[in-house]
Amino acid sequence: MPRYFLHLRYPAPEDGFARDDEGDELPDPDALRQHVMDTARDLMRSARLKAIPDWLRCSFEVTDEAGAVVLMLPFSDAAK
Amino acid sequence: MHPPQQLSIANRLLASLRAEDFASLQPYLEPVPLDMRQVLIEPNTAIGHVYFPETGMSSVTNNSSGGKIEVGVVGREGLVGLPIVLGIDRTPYEHFMQIAGHGWRIAAPDLEQAMAQNNSLHRHLLRYAQASHVQVSETAFANANSDVEARLARWLLMCHDRVEGDDIPLTHEFIAMMLGVRRPGVTVALHVLEGMHVIRAKRGVITVLDREKLEELAEDSYGLSEAEYTRLMGTEP
Numbered sequence: 001m002p003r004y005f006l007h008l009r010y011p012a013p014e015d016g017f018a019r020d021d022e023g024d025e026l027p028d029p030d031a032l033r034q035h036v037m038d039t040a041r042d043l044m045r046s047a048r049l050k051a052i053p054d055w056l057r058c059s060f061e062v063t064d065e066a067g068a069v070v071l072m073l074p075f076s077d078a079a080k
Numbered sequence: 081m082h083p084p085q086q087l088s089i090a091n092r093l094l095a096s097l098r099a100e101d102f103a104s105l106q107p108y109l110e111p112v113p114l115d116m117r118q119v120l121i122e123p124n125t126a127i128g129h130v131y132f133p134e135t136g137m138s139s140v141t142n143n144s145s146g147g148k149i150e151v152g153v154v155g156r157e158g159l160v161g162l163p164i165v166l167g168i169d170r171t172p173y174e175h176f177m178q179i180a181g182h183g184w185r186i187a188a189p190d191l192e193q194a195m196a197q198n199n200s201l202h203r204h205l206l207r208y209a210q211a212s213h214v215q216v217s218e219t220a221f222a223n224a225n226s227d228v229e230a231r232l233a234r235w236l237l238m239c240h241d242r243v244e245g246d247d248i249p250l251t252h253e254f255i256a257m258m259l260g261v262r263r264p265g266v267t268v269a270l271h272v273l274e275g276m277h278v279i280r281a282k283r284g285v286i287t288v289l290d291r292e293k294l295e296e297l298a299e300d301s302y303g304l305s306e307a308e309y310t311r312l313m314g315t316e317p
Contacts, residue, residue, distance in 0.1 A: 008264045009263040018264065021283055022252050039262050047265035048227040053274045060264075 003065055004032055010051065010058045014038075020066040036060050036071060038077065040078035084184060085223060086196035090133040091183065092157045093208055096315045101201040108190040114138070114177045120160045129185040130161030136181015137242040139258065140173045140216075148174070150258040152216045155181075155242025157309060157317035158208055164169050165195070165205045166186045178254070207312045215305040222301035228261055233298035234271045235259060236279065236288065241306070241317060246288045252281075273297070 003023040026032040041048045044055040054059060055075050062071040086102045089095045094102060094109075114120075114136045121127055123143065138160050151173065154160050163171050169188070195202040202225035222231050235258065239248045247284070252270065256263040270286070273279045278294050280287040288294065295302060309317040 006264055008268055013274065015271075018268040020252075020264065020267055022263065027233060039264060042262050043265055047261050049265060049268060050227055050229050051268055 001027055005063045006036060007061045007063065008051050008058060009061055011054075012051065016024065023065075032062065033071065033073075036062060036073050040073060040075050044075060044079060083107060085178055086112070089184075090134040090156050091159075092313065092315050092317060093205070094132050094184070095118040096313050097204055098200060101198060101204060103242040104194045104201060105186060105191070108186045108194070109184040110186070111183045112183060114181045114183050116180040117172060118177045120177065121171065121173075123172050123174045124170055126163050126169050127164055127171070127188050129187055130159055130164050130191050131183055131185045132159050133181055133183035133242075135242075135244055136177055136183070137239060138175055139180040140175050141258075142172075143174055147203050147257050149260040151219060152212065153178075153238055154212075157211060157313075159205070159241070161188065161191075162209055162212060164191055165202070165209055178258070179239065179249060188244045210299065211305070211309040211312045211317075214308045218301070225259075226299060226301045228259070228265050229269045229272060229297060230299045230301050231259055232266065232273070233278075233294050234302040236286065237291070237294055237298055237302050240288050240291065240294075249284060250286055251284050264297070269283055 003025050005020040005023040007019040007020050010018065022034060026035055031072060040060060056079060059074040061069055064070050083106050086095060086099065089204065112131070114133060119133050120138060135156065135157050137153055137155040139150050140154070141148035141150050160175050163169065195205065221232055232255070233257070236248065240246070252263050252266050253298065256266045270279065270281045274281050278290045278297065280289055305315050
């Protein structure tokens with residue numbers, strides 16, 4: 001199964017990019033999109049972080065194993 | 081195999097027993113490797129052995145949410161199999177090794193018999209039961225009161241207390257499961273700690289660089305249960 005990496009862009013004075021080196025295995029693009037949506041919603045619902053006062057200003061940048069960006073998901077889209 | 085000598089034991093609970101209490105356990109203690117992911121106690125199953133880790137860290141988890149969420153940890157400061165000390169034969173929680181190590185084990189009936197014959201041994205282990213209860217209560221407090229950064233700092237400190245050296249072998253996915261947070265939440269928090277030069281995170285290994293700062297970042301979520309352990313057991317955890 002292909003592995004995808006969910007890097008997170010977040011507003012920060014410098015280097016607001018949390019790189020995902022571990023990734024998740026997903027069977028197809030639909031499953032990937034659903035997984036990224038679920039993850040974003042779950043974070044917005046329950047993850048309280050000092051570094052991220054507002055999840056709505058974050059986005060996921062998803063890459064495949066070759067490093068190509070395959071999906072960009074602003075959290076504001078996941079909140080709809 | 082020679083029986084263990086109390087002076088050379090790293091497990092704080094065994095090391096802090098009175099010499100005669102230790103002697104009553106000594107013939108029954110068997111050295112065991114504690115491998116990564118090894119299950120020491122299955123939920124809702126009669127406990128066969130009680131474990132005293134020398135190194136490594138075991139995790140007490142609730143597995144009912146599909147994944148595992150950690151509710152307690154045990155390393156060299158304690159024992160795995162507390163229900164036996166309390167006269168109970170099983171627990172709803174799983175106990176497994178999250179950081180490999182080694183330790184001692186004793187068959188549950190042998191420990192029960194030793195406690196029945198030796199009140200001072202039993203009383204010492206009951207004091208540990210209270211110390212463990214305080215740790216679990218502090219986890220509940222941290223989960224309600226603290227943000228992910230502080231909870232992560234506390235959790236790394238608890239791991240650091242129980243490993244030799246400064247390297248803690250852990251993936252982000254694993255930490256996420258243990259803290260009950262999605263992995264990107266942990267990755268961001270680790271990224272922030274790394275930016276402050278408090279830790280270094282490489283694939284699968286977290287290195288503690290500045291423990292003092294980590295304690296500061298854990299705010300009031302770390303320290304109370306460790307101080308209470310020291311007060312109750314007469315030795316640092």
